[in-house]
Amino acid sequence: MKITGWRTLKALHHWGRPIGDVNGAVNAGVTEVPILILETDVGINGIGLGGHADIERIFPAIEGEDPRAVTALYDRMQAWVFKSGHFGSVFGAIGVVDMALWDLKAKLANEPLWRLLGGRQPFVPGYASGLDYPLSLDELVALHQRFADRGFSAFKLKGGLDVEQDLERLKAVREVYLCNAPSPAVMIDLNESMSAKQAVRYVNRLEEVLDLSWVEEPVRRWDAAGHALIRQQVRAAVATGENLTGIEQFQPLIQQQAVDVLQAGMCWGITHFLRVANLAHAFSLPVSPVGYNANPVAHAAAAIPNHLICEVQDLSFPTGLRVDQRIEKGGIVLGDTPGLGITVDEDVLLAAQNEGSWTIAHGPHVRPERAGLRLSLRTSTNDEQ
Structure with missing residues (x-):
């Protein structure tokens, strides 16, 4: 049994309300959910959820490998980016692949994870x-x-x-x-x-x-x-x-x-x-x-x-x-x-027309300029001291 390829899909989560934290908000209340489909030569696919923009960097570490060797492949993916480091979006891609590998392993065992x-x-x-x-x-x-x-x-x-x-x-x-x-x-x-x-x-x-x-x-x-x-x-x-x-x-x-x-x-x-x-x-x-x-x-x-x-x-x-x-x-x-x-349900995903994003300029994933630099514990909208 071997890992043969991968595909990327995108779902949308409709929160029905604005979401965010002290750093910013997504007022539209719609965010994207990246989906990784990890394919094998036996027709069983693994699913991982989350950002995996750097999948192309780490996929050679697992291509052709048996997906049941999950923890060994996790370490192999980290070793694959040894010099540049496994942080940030690379770590995210490793994590989403890892999620898909565990999904595959449990499916092959016919058990919930x-x-x-x-x-x-x-x-x-x-x-x-x-x-x-x-x-x-x-x-x-x-x-x-x-x-x-x-x-x-x-x-x-x-x-x-x-x-x-x-x-x-x-x-x-x-x-x-x-x-x-x-x-x-x-x-x-x-x-x-x-x-x-x-x-x-x-x-x-x-x-x-x-x-x-x-x-x-x-x-x-x-x-x-x-x-x-x-x-x-x-x-x-x-x-x-x-x-x-x-x-x-x-x-x-x-x-x-x-x-x-x-x-x-x-x-x-x-x-x-x-x-x-x-x-x-x-x-x-x-x-x-x-x-x-x-x-x-x-x-x-x-x-x-x-x-x-x-x-x-x-x-x-x-x-x-x-x-x-x-x-x-x-x-x-x-x-x-x-x-x-x-x-x-890929038909539903393809039919979706809306767009969403966590990483808009005023969203919670962008650190504000004055974060951590306020003297007061009570701040009005016009006073960011």
């Missing part, structure tokens, strides 16, 4: 996270009511510009989840927007009123010293890691005791998440995968001993994808379809 990886139960506990920074307070409450109706009792909001406004939003949304739990878990994501001292001031203000479960990415992703300082001076746990591309980048955070919850981006693939989870487990730390369309890494989360909770960003799936999972009872119920449980 969660079971192939050793999971005992198909339920993965989750928290609600709607990429909700652009929403008004009323829109925010309405969105989280839909999550509460699915049994969620933990949530995360985006914040970081106005501590009083963020506090108001956190308190309002917390009220929504009281129907499911007497003390809902409350989390805030700052998306690398602050300095360490500013983050301490910000979290201390929130903690005057709320029992905050975690603060996420308060400072730049590589700033182990900054995360450590924050962790020492707030009650909330510090969560970070979604934008780190390789387990070697987690080492400073662990060595400096700078993190309480290790995170891994779903777009980086299954093997990366499993290795981060193993590293965390060695230091008695929990892990939490960051959400993405169709929640592919939830399969791996179901199979590890130190999974804490999985981010769920939306209650629907991209147009043209059929996904064998249910969002209910406060988490993800994975199905029994072999592989990742994702089926692509």
